[in-house]
Amino acid sequence: MLAKRIQPMASQAKRLYVELMFQVMGRALQAVSEVDGEVQKEAQALPKGFLFEMMVMPEGAKLIVEHIGGGRFHYHGDSAPRAVDVSIQFKHLTHAFLVLSFQEKTSIAFAHDRMLVDGDVSYAVRMTRVLNRLESFILPKIIAKRAVKEYPENLHLPEKLISAAQIYLKVATHFIQTARA
């Protein structure tokens, strides 16, 4: 009886967590593209105006970013100005929760068929590298190791701390600007 009552609450909590994480990740993608040369280099290979989406199937939470040129991303929230170019879709809320709560690496989630790619796979591979780079910056090493296939050896603490601080500051600022708007 208790379990039956708790289940919808747990499901709602997962939903809220995934929505929040998408909001943070979307803003952080924009921020990391403003502070990290590696990410800019990766993003520059994407066409200008390229729209990338991560979403939970069928109509769940989503994040959309656009490559606005020069290796910079712009976060569009959960609505795209036009049809997206590449979409990474989690098959179920639970699968998104596993990845976004760092219980399952993104690479493992792909291998486990938890999500699928709609669009040019080579761009999806590139965006996955960007996401990995972002996670390596913004998460403590012990958690980042659970999120990415391999924690980058050349990412040392001073660079990580400085970049993470810049990214979090930009994310917070964006949140405040959104709230004010």
Place this chain on the structure above:
Amino acid sequence: MSNSYYEFFCPVKVIAGKAALEHIPYELSGLAAKRPMIVTDKGVRAAGLLDPVIAACEESGLEIISIYDDVPPDSSTTVVRDIAAIYRKEKCDSIIAIGGGSAIDTGKAVNILVSEGGDDVAKYTGAGVIKRPLKPFLVVPTTAGTGSEVTSIAVITDEKKGVKLPFTSSYLLPNAAVIDPRMTLTLPPHITAATAMDAMTHAVESFTCMAKNPLSDAYAAAAIKKVSHSLLQVMDNPKDSDGRLELAQASTMAGIAFSNSMVGLVHSLGHATGALCHLPHGLCMSLYLPYVLEYNLETIRGPLGELLLHLEGPEIYAATPASRRAEASISALRKLRDALYKRCQLPRTLKETGKVTEEQLDQIAEMALDDGSIMFNPKEVTLKDARAVLQRAWA
């Protein structure tokens, strides 16, 4: 409880062995098909490989309504459209694709058009666009390597845009794959070697990459055992039909394995090298396999060590300390490549191909990094890593 999870799917009926071609009329009748069209290429026809298929059908009173034998090595949307037009004009009701990867992929793409309608197959590109079963479709492979007869993907070139279009759907899978040793009996030695090493690579990567699972492992291990046991026998005696059948079955089994567990860096590098230097896929697979296994070694030591049993047999496996089995597996593959080089000069290094320059390595590495299969490689690969593997494979 671990997060372990996998999916496995292969609904293709496999019809394999002596006189397998003679089952085609029965299989088509079971699918209510009476007017089949053959899709193949000129090489297959010139080798006389259509004759036993046509004879088998005629003996059962089944007329082949149309034969399209002009599939190019790199099939295009125009070719697909033309074949679909002939299919409709002749009122065919089923397709038999006979050939290697290109003929089979073309057959899959034609089946999309004749089942879904229209003239532009490009609009069906991508994953999961096709939502319903297509027309009856049989595949008769004439090489033992690609495994295309059991994969749910087709790749067709869009000539206008100059891009390769992937089509992915479980509905692309044929109703049956017909594996008859007569169809590979006349394969020349270097193609026999390269395609068998393609199957070997499918199986080894399937067994060692991230999406490995118990069912794909079983198919992969069996395929490795068959290739290890039969390849050199067939190279020494090309008319060995039992050996040919073993290789053909290995190819299908490896196809089932890798289509359910994906492949890794060998394929990423191979796809890039094929695109930039126009080297055959099987050759690239054979070339890169040991170098990539060495790169991945510490992440795949367990499964790679297990493969020694299937590569070298129980005596050598038992005599090799567990801690050395992974290295011994790589040595076994190198030994096999050396034997193939001796028999048909199948290149073991990029330099030996004579078609790659050292200046191209950076470009190959960059392209490989964007290949979808790199996602499933067990070890992360940076540009520097890919370049280092290529350098080792150079000479």
